[in-house]
Amino acid sequence: MPPVRPTGPRLTPKGEATRRRIVEGAAAQIRAGGAAATTLDDIRARTSTSKSQIFHYFPGGKEELLLAVAAREAELVLEDQEPHLGDLGTWQAWQDWRDAVLRRYEQQGVTCPLGVLMTELGPSTPAAQALTARLLDQWQAALRRGVRRMQDSGEMDGGLDADRTAAALLAAVQGGVTILMSTGRVTHLEAALDSTLGLLRATAPGAPLREV
Structure with missing residues (x-):
């Protein structure tokens, strides 16, 4: 997912590095103390930057910085599924993707950093909605490509609507x-993934009838 970028002049490599350090420091501070309790002073202290630097890269202040952190957390949602999400050309690759998804959310537990940030930003605000939509669109597109690869190789029913199948997989997750x-x-996430993938595999051309 392309990161949220400032609307001003293009940053130099040094500027990009400073901006990235601020975003990563803010993310660490938010994980430690929560989004609502995190102040710009906290972030400044953690990242060894001045307030003027923070406002240089994030003129909109805390809200703009939180949006940048949310964008980075959204990137991590997809990155944590790689390399499997980008290579769904065999049933083993789909199984590996399933394992990566379970591992990610098992390790995450009940607190979702991205969800916390979206709550703080306001999920109905245009910027937050756009970020969520972009994450889901990219995730669904990757799954759709995987379905089509399996259809092209004859490993998945060619009559399936690839986009709707990808949407169903994403909804299951x-x-x-x-x-x-x-x-x-x-257990519910595990059951949703296993049942959905099991049904897809059972309806593949030449697949034996079996209980899923």
Whole structure:
């Protein structure tokens, strides 16, 4: 996912590095103390930067910085699924992707850094909505490419609508994650992934009939 960039002049490599250090420091501070409790002074102290530097890279202040941190957290959602998400050309690759998704959310537990940031920003604000939509669109596009690769190789039913299938897979993940965040249980996410992938595999051309 392309990171959120300032609308001003293009940054130099040194400026990019400073901006990245501020974003990463802010993310660490938010994980430690929460988004609501984190102040610009906290971030300044953690990153060894001045307030003028922070406002140079984030003229909109804390809200703009939180949006940049949220964008980085969204990138991590996809990065943590690699290299499997970008290479869904075999059933083993899909199984490896499933394992990576479970591992990521099992380690995350009930607190989602991205969800916390979105709550602080206001999920109904245009910037937050756009960021969420971009994450889901990129995730769905990667799954869609994987479905089409499997269809092209004859490993998945060619009659399936690839985009709707990818949307269903993404909905299965997000539903399981929502329950995990409410209960601390990963079993629903595991069941959603296993059942969805099992159904896709069972309907592949030449696949034996079996219970899924």
